[in-house]
Amino acid sequence: xxxxxxxxxxxxxxxxxxxxxxxxxxxxxxxxxxxxxxxxxxxxxxxxxxxxxxxxxxxxxxxxxxxxxxxxxxxxxxxxxxxxxxxxxxxxxxxxxxxxxxxxxxxxxxxxxxxxxxxxxxxxxxxxxxxxxxxxxxxxxxxxxxxxxxxxxxxxxxxxxxxxxxxxxxxxxxxxxxxxxxxxxxxxxxxxxxxxxxxxxxxxxxxxxxxxxxxxxxxxxxxxxxxxxxxxxxxxxxxxxxxxxxxxxxxxxxxxxxxxxxxxxxxxxxxxxxxxxxxxxxxxxxxxxxxxxxxxxxxxxxxxxxxxxxxxxxxxxxxxxxxxxxxxxxxxxxxxxxxxxxxxxxxxxxxxxxxxxxxxxxxxxxxxxxxxxxxxxxxxxxxxxxxxxxxxxxxxxxxxxxxxxxxxxxxxxxxxxxxxxxxxxxxxxxxxxxxxxxxxxxxxxxxxxxxxxxxxxxxxxxxxxxxxxxxxxxxxxxxxxxxxxxxxxxxxxxxxxxxxxxxxxxxxxxxxxxxxxxxxxxxxxxxxxxxxxxxxxxxxxxxxxxxxxxxxxxxxxxxxxxxxxxxxxxxxxxxxxxxxxxxxxxx
Ligand code: ARG
Numbered sequence: 001x002x003x004x005x006x007x008x009x010x011x012x013x014x015x016x017x018x019x020x021x022x023x024x025x026x027x028x029x030x031x032x033x034x035x036x037x038x039x040x041x042x043x044x045x046x047x048x049x050x051x052x053x054x055x056x057x058x059x060x061x062x063x064x065x066x067x068x069x070x071x072x073x074x075x076x077x078x079x080x081x082x083x084x085x086x087x088x089x090x091x092x093x094x095x096x097x098x099x100x101x102x103x104x105x106x107x108x109x110x111x112x113x114x115x116x117x118x119x120x121x122x123x124x125x126x127x128x129x130x131x132x133x134x135x136x137x138x139x140x141x142x143x144x145x146x147x148x149x150x151x152x153x154x155x156x157x158x159x160x161x162x163x164x165x166x167x168x169x170x171x172x173x174x175x176x177x178x179x180x181x182x183x184x185x186x187x188x189x190x191x192x193x194x195x196x197x198x199x200x201x202x203x204x205x206x207x208x209x210x211x212x213x214x215x216x217x218x219x220x221x222x223x224x225x226x227x228x229x230x231x232x233x234x235x236x237x238x239x240x241x242x243x244x245x246x247x248x249x250x251x252x253x254x255x256x257x258x259x260x261x262x263x264x265x266x267x268x269x270x271x272x273x274x275x276x277x278x279x280x281x282x283x284x285x286x287x288x289x290x291x292x293x294x295x296x297x298x299x300x301x302x303x304x305x306x307x308x309x310x311x312x313x314x315x316x317x318x319x320x321x322x323x324x325x326x327x328x329x330x331x332x333x334x335x336x337x338x339x340x341x342x343x344x345x346x347x348x349x350x351x352x353x354x355x356x357x358x359x360x361x362x363x364x365x366x367x368x369x370x371x372x373x374x375x376x377x378x379x380x381x382x383x384x385x386x387x388x389x390x391x392x393x394x395x396x397x398x399x400x401x402x403x404x405x406x407x408x409x410x411x412x413x414x415x416x417x418x419x420x421x422x423x424x425x426x427x428x429x430x431x432x433x434x435x436x437x438x439x440x441x442x443x444x445x446x447x448x449x450x451x452x453x454x455x456x457x458x459x460x461x462x463x464x465x466x467x468x469x470x471x472x473x474x475x476x477x478x479x480x481x482x483x484x485x486x487x488x489x490x491x492x493x494x495x496x497x498x499x500x501x502x503x504x505x506x507x508x509x510x511x512x513x514x515x516x517x518x519x520x521x522x523x524x525x526x527x528x529x530x531x532x533x534x535x536x537x538x539x540x541x542x543x544x545x546x547x548x549x550x551x552x553x554x555x556x557x558x559x560x561x562x563x564x565x566x567x568x569x570x571x572x573x574x575x576x577x578x579x580x581x582x583x584x585x586x587x
Pocket of ligand 1: 117119120121122157158159315333335
């Protein structure tokens with residue numbers, strides 16, 4: 001498609017004498033495929049040519065050379081490019097064939113490396129529902145970049161350092177009557193719920209015994225000093241946290257090449273601060289060390305008065321270390337919009353230091369997950385409305401609800417159509433399919449709108465089989481799969497009689513399919529999984545009208561139509577997979 005656009009632009013440029021880039025930029029997509037696949041507006045030419053736009057369009061059509069397989073049509077002040085019957089379908093099939101052989105949808109990123117810092121929760125407590133956002137967006141970005149040819153380094157910048165670990169160590173010790181030996185011996189019994197219980201329990205305990213705050217700080221200081229008892233406890237706590245995280249990540253298909261938590265940079269902080277000093281930008285301010293980053297935001301705090309380093313110090317060390325080790329062209333930080341100031345400060349310090357990594361750093365912010373409160377209003381995280389509930393619990397709930405829906409759908413189908421043999425699921429299949437559709441629905445809900453927008457957690461609409469939902473797209477995919485299972489022969493592209501594939505519904509499917517590579521490029525450039533989510537919705541809708549409108553497939557499953565079904569099915573599968581949904585063959 002992009003190639004065709006270029007050929008169209010070339011034909012126009014040759015004819016009008018305009019610059020190729022300008023022509024290409026002016027070309028738009030007509031609102032209706034029947035008008036053509038591309039449209040060039042002649043209005044801006046009216047002034048220089050001293051002619052009415054429709055006259056200019058007519059003249060261009062009369063004398064410009066149409067690219068092969070196309071015709072030029074004047075429509076008002078536009079020159080439209082229309083494809084000859086079946087060309088759109090041929091292009092769709094060929095485009096899918098092309099990306100299937102390279103297993104890359106686009107080659108725009110070949111030779112470049114991107115680092116994606118995502119999910120990156122604080123260790124030592126459970127994931128709650130809103131953590132789904134960074135995880136879903138980041139995992140989708142990794143897959144999208146990969147599909148565009150980039151080399152991807154997925155990094156989890158786990159929050160595994162700080163006073164909260166002093167608190168956990170202290171709580172653990174108290175649970176063992178302050179007996180270090182007993183506490184050590186009991187470490188294997190620690191689970192995520194132990195950590196969570198201690199994490200939640202610290203605050204009320206410290207309210208009764210205020211000395212605990214200071215003790216916790218001391219325990220963290222001992223951890224920093226690599227004291228054996230503190231270190232052993234901490235290691236076990238992190239091990240348990242990572243194992244629990246991985247259990248959730250597999251359900252999302254979220255993968256990390258590296259778990260490099262904040263603690264990893266501990267021994268690199270002094271060198272980093274020295275580098276800042278060398279750059280001549282480190283300033284003393286009320287006993288603390290800071291770097292000024294601009295008039296509209298406060299300076300970046302590098303070291304506190306008490307000598308402690310900060311979250312920002314570790315991010316500075318991390319950015320430099322990562323760039324040196326991975327040589328990335330881009331580094332994405334998939335972190336909520338609430339940390340925008342933090343990243344502006346960090347990136348500006350890097351820039352003022354003259355660090356080469358500075359220009360590739362991009363904060364990829366996203367909005368909040370809102371839940372419905374008691375009062376019916378949407379608001380930030382609350383345990384009651386479900387957004388503050390443990391993430392795995394919500395995933396279980398979503399899967400269970402889908403399971404119920406599927407069981408009752410099957411019963412309904414059997415009642416309506418007793419004679420027809422029913423596709424029945426084994427219990428295991430039912431579990432797998434419900435998990436894929438349920439978890440996928442949650443993920444889709446987080447990806448369907450532009451990431452800057454807040455999302456709404458409302459399980460009923462998230463799990464609905466209709467509307468802008470994951471299940472709706474899954475259904476379109478399952479329908480295509482079922483047509484292929486039942487249907488006849490799929491013709492080989494070389495033998496296809498393309499001109500048979502020219503009904504409007506067919507062309508719509510073909511048109512959407514052939515836009516996949518350019519949509520992916522746009523999605524990658526904007527770091528917007530929603531572009532792919534909207535693409536998947538569009539394709540699902542096109543598929544829906546293709547399969548329903550004429551009942552084409554039940555009535556006349558020509559080998560050409562089956563080829564298009566297969567092409568659409570592959571494209572939908574790929575789009576779903578990029579987003580992190582597992583396509584299901586039947587539902
Ligand atoms: N652990 C942090 C939090 O939960 C997010 C870390 C994001 N990544 C980073 N490089 N700062 O808020």
